[in-house]
Amino acid sequence: MTRCGCILWLLTATACAQDLKVEDPIQALVNIFDRYRIVMLGELHESRQQWELLERLTTSPTFQEKVNDIVMEFGNSRYQDVVDRFVEGQNVPLEEVQKAWRNVAGALGPVSPLYGNFYSTVRAINRKLPKQRRLRILLGDPPVDWDRVQSRDDLGPFIPFRDVHYASVVRYEVLAKGRKALLIMGTGHFRRSGGRPGSIEGSLLMAGAKAYVVIPGSNIVGGFDDLDSRFEQWPAPWFAELRDNWIGNLPLTGPRGSQGTWAEMADAYLYLGPRDKLTRLRPRRAELEGTAYGREVERRLALIFGKAPNFVPKSDEEPLYERTPAPPPPLPPPPVPR
Numbered sequence: 001m002t003r004c005g006c007i008l009w010l011l012t013a014t015a016c017a018q019d020l021k022v023e024d025p026i027q028a029l030v031n032i033f034d035r036y037r038i039v040m041l042g043e044l045h046e047s048r049q050q051w052e053l054l055e056r057l058t059t060s061p062t063f064q065e066k067v068n069d070i071v072m073e074f075g076n077s078r079y080q081d082v083v084d085r086f087v088e089g090q091n092v093p094l095e096e097v098q099k100a101w102r103n104v105a106g107a108l109g110p111v112s113p114l115y116g117n118f119y120s121t122v123r124a125i126n127r128k129l130p131k132q133r134r135l136r137i138l139l140g141d142p143p144v145d146w147d148r149v150q151s152r153d154d155l156g157p158f159i160p161f162r163d164v165h166y167a168s169v170v171r172y173e174v175l176a177k178g179r180k181a182l183l184i185m186g187t188g189h190f191r192r193s194g195g196r197p198g199s200i201e202g203s204l205l206m207a208g209a210k211a212y213v214v215i216p217g218s219n220i221v222g223g224f225d226d227l228d229s230r231f232e233q234w235p236a237p238w239f240a241e242l243r244d245n246w247i248g249n250l251p252l253t254g255p256r257g258s259q260g261t262w263a264e265m266a267d268a269y270l271y272l273g274p275r276d277k278l279t280r281l282r283p284r285r286a287e288l289e290g291t292a293y294g295r296e297v298e299r300r301l302a303l304i305f306g307k308a309p310n311f312v313p314k315s316d317e318e319p320l321y322e323r324t325p326a327p328p329p330p331l332p333p334p335p336v337p338r
Contacts, residue, residue, distance in 0.1 A: 020247055025239040025270055026057050029182075029214070033066040037180045038170065038204060038211040041270070042187030043073065046112040046280035047320055049272045050216055053237055054184070055121050064125065064133060069174050069181035073189070074101045074115040075139030077169065087123045087137050102293070104141040105158040106186075108304055109311045110283045110297050138173050140166035140185065146296070152304055163189060167203035175209050187215055195264040214239075215266040218275045222253045224323045227275060236273035242266060278320035282313035 032039050044050055057063055058070070075083065079100040086092040101115040119137060126134040142158040142165040149155060166185065174181040183190070189200060190213050201211050219231035230246065242248035248263030262269065272278055288294035289312060301308035 020240050020245045022234045022238045022240050025053060025237050026060055026063075028239040028268075029057055030060060030062045030066060032212050033063075033180055036210065036212040038174070038183060038209050039181075040183045040185075040190045040201065040211050040213045042190045042213075042215045042266075043184050044216055044272070044278075044320060045186060046114060046282065047216070047272065048114065048279050048281045048317065049237070049277075049320075050270075051114040051118060051281075053270075053272070054118065057182075058118075058121060058135065059125060064129060064135065066180060067135070067182055068179035069136045069138050070122065071138045071140045071166070071170055071174070071181050071183045071185075072101070072115070072118075073106065073140055073166070073185035074104055074111065075137065076100055076103045076105070076141050076143060077139040077165070078103075078143035078145060080139050083119070083137055083139060086119065087126055088134065089123060089127050100139060103144070103146050105144040105155060106141055106162055108297075108300050110288055110293070110313075112281050113283060113287075114281050138169055138181070140169050140183075146300065149300070149303070155304075163199045164203075167200045170200075170204060171207050175204070175207055183211075187217075191215055191265050193264075194260045212268070213266040214268045214270050216270040216272055218272060218278055218321065220275050220321065221250055224275075224321060226253075231271055232274060234271075236271055236277075238271050239268060240271070241268045275321050276319070279317045280320045281317055282315070284316055285312055288312050 029039065029041070076099065079097070082092060082097050083100050086097040097119065098116055101119065102111050104111075122135050122137055129135075142162060144155065144158045166189070170181065170183065173179075183200075185200075190198060192198060192201070192213065197205060201213065204211050219227050219229070221228045228250075240247060242263040242265070247269060248261060250262045252259045252261060252265060288297065294312075297311055298308045301311060
């Protein structure tokens with residue numbers, strides 16, 4: 001490369017860095033609630049770094065002043081009353097309240113302790129807040145009763161309608177009551193396709209509420225080895241809007257090639273850290289092997305897939321991203337009406 005070429009490359013790289021406004025994620029997320037009643041934050045399941053950030057967010061006094069509710073994907077709405085009493089600080093046995101995050105329709109295997117820790121964090125926060133400012137955890141998953149699930153068909157009324165149920169909780173418990181909420185659910189449920197809203201966001205738009213969508217991630221821009229060094233110009237975590245900058249112009253990649261841009265996927269990106277530093281927190285082996293919970297997980301997996309795969313994690317903490325992740329087992333189709 002010639003000297004002029006090097007100078008041009010440096011100027012271009014500098015311009016690319018400068019056209020992205022990076023913000024502190026806590027302050028940025030809090031400020032969004034000045035303009036929106038609903039913030040939809042996608043989740044990387046079991047991500048230790050993301051849930052550490054969420055604990056920092058909810059313990060922020062400015063968040064507590066502006067937000068009323070947190071809507072959880074890992075929350076079976078069958079146990080809403082139990083969770084309400086738990087986060088209010090009442091004496092609720094742990095074995096009763098943990099059913100809320102362990103017995104969801106969307107998680108057939110063992111559930112990360114991160115979710116239970118977050119419920120406990122909200123409980124601790126509420127002890128210090130006046131009653132009218134306490135945070136409420138809303139349970140967004142359908143009210144499946146796992147004690148009654150004896151076959152794949154028994155899940156038919158629940159699994160295909162998880163998004164519908166989640167949206168209904170937001171409409172009736174948040175919007176209809178004039179409240180503000182942070183929505184937490186797997187990224188795939190919130191991300192837009194070609195700029196078009198997903199089913200949950202679309203349902204909220206029909207109810208008159210415009211939502212703000214935030215997608216979390218790393219420095220991966222395609223497959224496992226497709227890394228972009230520009231993400232590492234600032235210390236993680238950071239927050240950036242996706243409009244009119246290089247990160248928003250990144251192409252989405254999939255099995256059929258380019259499918260739009262990142263700006264068409266969401267309003268903002270929450271960078272959690274480099275690929276190789278992100279981890280997922282799994283249940284401890286002692287919580288599964290030879291325990292009632294472990295036997296129940298095995299029963300559910302055997303019921304759905306015929307034979308339970310090995311669900312006991314190798315270690316408590318594992319890399320969040322894998323080079324060749326195994327495809328998730330197919331979920332049962334809804335039953336055919338008779």
